[in-house]
Amino acid sequence: DTAVSQTPKYLVTQMGNDKSIKCEQNLGHDTMYWYKQDSKKFLKIMFSYNNKELIINETVPNRFSPKSPDKAHLNLHINSLELGDSAVYFCASSRGQGAMRSEAFFGQGTRLTVV
Amino acid sequence: QKEVEQNSGPLSVPEGAIASLNCTYSDRGSQSFFWYRQYSGKSPELIMFIYSNGDKEDGRFTAQLNKASQYVSLLIRDSQPSDSATYLCAVNKAYSSASKIIFGSGTRLSIRP
Numbered sequence: 001d002t003a004v005s006q007t008p009k010y011l012v013t014q015m016g017n018d019k020s021i022k023c024e025q026n027l028g029h030d031t032m033y034w035y036k037q038d039s040k041k042f043l044k045i046m047f048s049y050n051n052k053e054l055i056i057n058e059t060v061p062n063r064f065s066p067k068s069p070d071k072a073h074l075n076l077h078i079n080s081l082e083l084g085d086s087a088v089y090f091c092a093s094s095r096g097q098g099a100m101r102s103e104a105f106f107g108q109g110t111r112l113t114v115v
Numbered sequence: 116q117k118e119v120e121q122n123s124g125p126l127s128v129p130e131g132a133i134a135s136l137n138c139t140y141s142d143r144g145s146q147s148f149f150w151y152r153q154y155s156g157k158s159p160e161l162i163m164f165i166y167s168n169g170d171k172e173d174g175r176f177t178a179q180l181n182k183a184s185q186y187v188s189l190l191i192r193d194s195q196p197s198d199s200a201t202y203l204c205a206v207n208k209a210y211s212s213a214s215k216i217i218f219g220s221g222t223r224l225s226i227r228p
Contacts, residue, residue, distance in 0.1 A: 031214045033216070035218075040220070041153070041201055041220070041221050042218075042220045042221070043159070043203060043218040043221075044218075045215070045216070045217060045218075048214070048215060050214075055215075056215055090158060090159075092216075094207075094214045094216060095214070096214060101164070102146070102147050102207050102214050102216075103147070103149050103161050103164055103205075103207075103216075104149075104159075104161075104205070104214075104216045105161075106158040106159050106160075107158065108157075108158050109157075109158050
């Protein structure tokens with residue numbers, strides 16, 4: 001069973017389009033994240049949700065809107081896509097702050113290419 | 116100052132030698148520290164975690180933590196070509212009731228046969 005799964009794995013789209021990436025975790029974790037990894041491999045946190053509540057928004061443009069219908073799902077919707085949005089987007093989950101083991105478990109990534 | 120800093124490398128080490136990877140972090144309130152390995156085109160995978168000062172060994176890997184110096188390191192003994200990857204240092208910052216896991220920019224490690 002895949003612990004953190006995100007779809008699609010590849011996404012190629014034109015500038016100006018709107019797209020969504022879905023993420024689901026079956027680990028029972030309270031916290032879910034979206035990270036963006038650019039061409040230089042830097043993994044930058046975008047959002048963090050804890051039990052469906054937005055906790056962290058790291059100065060991400062308003063065009064990016066995360067949605068968490070329940071604590072097992074965290075989707076990412078992107079409006080008006082720009083060339084600079086091209087990157088690999090990783091969903092991850094972890095236990096909450098008080099847990100002994102709090103490492104992040106990652107999905108397989110979504111490679112977004114905006115043309 | 117970046118929250119988590121690593122030397123980007125590449126770090127080239129001969130097969131069988133010890134690879135030493137270093138990381139510093141800025142937030143003294145950080146609770147947990149992790150090392151992830153990422154192969155090209157794959158997602159990061161956890162290889163070590165450490166919470167307390169000192170050394171922690173797991174097979175060929177040893178993580179070292181010095182909270183006073185805000186320093187984390189990873190030693191890989193008997194390096195193998197399969198260890199060639201990017202190694203990401205990560206820190207779980209204390210943030211309310213949620214986790215906030217911040218990554219360094221990664222160190223590219225190349226093991227030469």
